[in-house]
Amino acid sequence: MPKTLPVVTSNVTTRQKSGIGSALGQVRQLSFWAENAAPIGLIALVIVFGILSPVFLTLGNIQSMLIAASILVILSVAQSFVITTGGIDLSISATMTLGAVGFGLAYQANINFWLSVIIGLASACLVGLVNGVLIAKGKVTDFIVTLGTLSAATGLALILTTGKPIVVSSPELLILTTGTIGFIGYPVIIAAAVGAIAAFVMFRTRFGLHVQAVGGSEEASVANGVRAGRVRIAVYLICAFLAGVGAILLVARIGAAEPAINTGYLLNSIAAVVLGGVSLTGGRGKIFGPILGALLLTALANGLTLMSVSPFYQPLAVGFVVVLAALLTRFRKK
C-alpha cells in the first residue's frame, strides 16, 4: 500500500528554509505548476500574444476565438467524462462526423429542422452505445474498440454521403452561427451551458461520483455496489451525445455536413483534457480544467495565425505544449 506523508513534508518546509527545505519548496512549486498548467498556460499565452499582436486582445478577436473554441470545449468536456473512468474515446471526432452527416442527410430529405437535429444526435449516440457495450460488456480494450469505431464511423459517413459534402442552409443554423446575447455568440453560450451542466453532473450527482469511483478503482466500486458496467456505457453515451452537439455546431459553422475525418478535434480534445489536469489513468474528475485547456489550444492557434506563422507550425506547437503538460503532471500532488 503506498503511503504518502503530506503532513510531514509541509511541516518540514515551514520549519526550515535552507537545504532540504528549499528543495522541497521547489517540488512544491513544481506541483503547483502541474496542478494549474491550463490556467497558467492560458494567462501566459494571452500576455505573450497580447504584447506581440495588437489584434489579439481586441473584442472582435476574443469573440471569434471563443466561437472557434466552442466545439473543442464541448468535445473536451465529453472526453473528460470518458478519461475520468480511465477509458479513452478515439472515435470522438468520427462520431461528430457521423452526427453531422446524419443531420445533413435528414435535413436534405426535407425533414423538419429539429427532427433532423435529433436524428443527428441519435446517429452520434449510436456510436457511443456500440463503444460502451463493447467495452463494458464485451470487455474489449477501450483503445481498440474506439479505434475500430473511429474507422467504422468514418467509413459509414463516406458511404452515406458518397464522399461529397451535404450543403445545409437553414435559417435556424444561420441564427445559431450569427446570433448573440450581448457580444457572446450562441455557440459560446451552448458550450458554457454544456460545461456548467457537466460540472454539476460530475460533482453534485451520484452518477458523477460513481464515474470518479470507477476511474479510481473499479474493483472497489463494484465491491460497494456501484454498477461499473452501466457507468462505463453511460460515459461513452454522454461523450457521443456531446460529439453530436458539436456536430450541429460544426455544420452551422461550415454550412455543410462534410464526411471529413477531423482528426485535429480528436487529438486536441485529448490534449485539452491532459492540459486540464485529468489523469489518463482515471479517477481525477475535472471539467473546468479541460475547458481552460481547450481555450488555451484555441488561443495558441489563433495567436500563431495572427503572427502570420505558417499553419504547418501549429501541430508542432500543440504537440510541444501537450508533452510539456504531460511532463508536468508527474509532479502533481497525490
Add this chain to the structure above:
Amino acid sequence: MAEPLIRLQQVTKSFGPVDVLKGVDFEAYAGKVTALVGDNGAGKSTLIKGLSGVQPYDGGVVSFEGREVHLTNPRQASSLGIEVVYQDLALCENLDIVQNMFLGREELKQGTLDEAAMEFSAIKALQSLSVRTVKSVRQKVSSLSGGQRQTVAIGRTVLRNAKLVILDEPTAALGVAQTEQVLNLVRRLADNGLGVIIISHNLADVFQVCDYISVLYLGNMVARLETVKTTRDEVVAYITGTKVLEGVNE
C-alpha cells in the same frame, strides 16, 4: 449462554472433486469477537465467502438472529446486516473519506448528493468508534496510512448498520502502533454490541482481542476455544493438526 448471532450447522462447500468445507459448525455472538484461525488451505476464506454471499454454501443450515437464512448474494447478506472488510479494503484512493464511506449508498437531497448529511453521519460513525487519528473526513484516502484506511473501512460497516462484521486479516501489513489502533477499534465494535469475526494468522492479535477462537483444519472445525481458557500452544497444536485426534470442543 445467549443465542448466537450467527450459527452455521454442517455447512459444506466443494469445488469440483475438492471438498473445501466438510460439514463445518461455527457460531459468533453479538458483543463478542470470534477469531477464525487455521493454516493456509484450511477453508477460512471459503467459510467467509459463504457468509458474505459471494460463494454460497452447497449444504448445511445457516441461522442469523435465530432464523434460518439462505445467503445467496452479497447484497442480501448486506441487507441482513453482514458486512465484510476484505484485505484490500475496497477503498477508492482518489475519493475522500466521506465519499468512500457512502460509496454505493449515497444520501441524496433533491436528486443531488447531500454532502452535509453524509459528512455528519460519517463523523458520527467514526466518533462512535472513538477514532481520533483522522484529521479531516474530507481527506483523500490516498493520503491515509494503512491503519487509517482500515479505520475508514470499519467505519463504513458501522454506517451500514452492520450487525455482524467480518474482518479478513485486518492487521496484516500494519506496523505495531497501527495494529494496536485497529485492534482497539475491533474491540470497540464488539463493545457497541456488534458481532465480530476476525480471520488472522497473528495469534498475538487473536489472544489480545478475541473472546473465542475457532480453529479450522482441512475443512473441519477442530476446536472452539474460549480465549481465557486456552493457551497459544494448544491453538497452534490444533492449527497444525497435531491435536486433531484428541477430540473437539471445550
